[in-house]
Amino acid sequence: MYLKMIEDMQANMKKAFDVKSYEAAMKPTADLFEVNKATVETLTEQHTGLFKDLIEGAMEQAKALTVEKDLAAIVESQKAYLQSLQGQLIDAAKASQETLIKSRDEASIIVKSVIETATKH
Numbered sequence: 001m002y003l004k005m006i007e008d009m010q011a012n013m014k015k016a017f018d019v020k021s022y023e024a025a026m027k028p029t030a031d032l033f034e035v036n037k038a039t040v041e042t043l044t045e046q047h048t049g050l051f052k053d054l055i056e057g058a059m060e061q062a063k064a065l066t067v068e069k070d071l072a073a074i075v076e077s078q079k080a081y082l083q084s085l086q087g088q089l090i091d092a093a094k095a096s097q098e099t100l101i102k103s104r105d106e107a108s109i110i111v112k113s114v115i116e117t118a119t120k121h
Contacts, residue, residue, distance in 0.1 A: 028110050031110050035106045035107050039099060046092065050092045054085070061077070064077055065077060065078070
């Protein structure tokens, strides 16, 4: 009985220090890291684009307001600008949400496969 236990421990030790086994065991962690990395990159691109658009829109609006002479035209211009701004912010929030949902789904698949593998052993 002890001999079998010692043999199993030795086999597990050899397996634990095997590079291929280590890489296989760490693959889910690496996959999760890649999902997170891709998510951060996508969100950074989206937010950078949004910030650029917001700055450009504000500058264009400021230029448009300087040429207006009528108060009613200024109010209408500002109203149109704010509605456009609202649309941009809503679109950006939807894009961010879609990115996060995609990331969550990819991470869930990885975690489920790890759990399924663990329950088989």
